[in-house]
Amino acid sequence: MNVSAIHAELEQHFASDLEDIRAFLRLKSISYTGEGIRETADAVAGLIASLGGEAEVVATPGHPIVYGELWQDAPKTLLIYGMYDVMPTDEDGWMAEPFGAEIHDLPNLGPSLICRGAVNTKGPLAAFFAAMRGVQRVEGILPVNLLFAIEGEEEMGSRSFPAFAGQYAGQLKRADVVLFPFFEQDEAGMPSLVLGTKGLLYVELICNGGEWGGPTERGIHGSYNAWVKNPAWRLTQALASFVDKEEQIVVDGFFDRVRPLPQRQADLLSEQIGSGLMDAQVFRDAYAVRRLKDEDDRAAWQRLFSQPQLNIDGLFAGYIGPETKTVLPHRATAKVDVRMVPDMEPDEVLATLRAHLDRGGFEDIEIKVYNSYPWSKLSLDEPAVQAMIRTYRKLHGEVQVWPINPGSAPYYVFERLLGLPYVTGGLGHGSRQHSSNEYCTVAGILDFEKSMVTFLDEFTRGPRAPQGET
Known part of the structure; x- marks a missing residue:
């Protein structure tokens, strides 16, 4: 792929892409009330169709799951996992209409898009499709086959997802790896990569x-x-x-x-903490927390992950x-x-x-x-993980490797039920998920789009790392 040309195309087309993302965010899709769920599932199917793919809105005992395919006889296949459901917006303190997708200038962050789902995770989902359309405009075709499994119950514990995965196992297992597109930069701009959840x-x-x-x-x-x-x-x-x-x-x-952290990951964590790459003060400042349970930052990081x-x-x-x-x-x-x-x-x-x-x-x-x-764990040597690390280093220079995500996601479905590796990632920053004034930065959306393009390039042509300790 001509990565630099695609990045330039994304910059030129960004104003239009941003409006498309804002329109998608304005769709209410609240898990626990069901408000807007079907309309948003149909919109996700429309996003898959916008790439030239085929989509099916699959009925479940709960909210529908959108399954899609864009098959191009490429050597490698990505399964795109995502969620279109969001949390309710009943918290006090919203500075803007919770589904208005308004742009406000936030201190130390600049223009930012305020909306439920901006970061978790309708924002990165819509931005992923914008990035893929950019690739198509320059290259004419994507370098990979794409499968899609976009659920509407993640905020309710992914209750229908395991049964769906069993029903569609034959189709899903054609993937080489699962990609969960997400904004992974913190408030200071540092990207992170998680090795499980x-x-x-x-x-x-x-x-x-x-x-x-x-x-x-x-x-x-x-x-x-x-x-x-x-x-x-x-x-x-x-x-x-x-x-x-x-x-x-x-x-x-x-x-x-x-179980203790694998020794290799424990050593890497200790090295990152010792070098100052992991800075807990960024968290304290961003979340208005004056004191952690552990006064020593090294102990705090180790507790978080182990x-x-x-x-x-x-x-x-x-x-x-x-x-x-x-x-x-x-x-x-x-x-x-x-x-x-x-x-x-x-x-x-x-x-x-x-x-x-x-x-x-x-x-x-x-x-x-x-x-x-249950939990899920991933190898540092997984080729898609290494491709994402190379992406971060090319575009940002540094990356934090987290032994595990302190939150939860249904990755066990891929690891245990389907036998598929996975990776979460992307540049871009957003925060305040599950809280008032959830946001993502406008500049971060463009950075994310570029990172998805670079990841595709690294994944499709990068060296295949040997499998090692998990």
């Missing part, structure tokens, strides 16, 4: 009034707490028993299956409206997520939580599972 267990703990005490049918006047126990107190006591005062997890058996977490996402009980209303609730709930590292498995972790509650006398507290899927 933590697993996810998302549960709700429910404490109802019952034989132990508490109202059983409805909330009652708060003054009766003198007589009647409160489910909110009981639930918070149960939650507090999971950790010590420093939030270190104290659940028996929780860490039994935790240890599981148990996090309270929300607590709900009684009256939470304005001003006052005294009430003793009959139910209290907490939403909790666990991020699991190799070799932890969701069912085993769930069993340790259940046993811990039972030992503590909280047998009545119900655990309701919403999402559950």
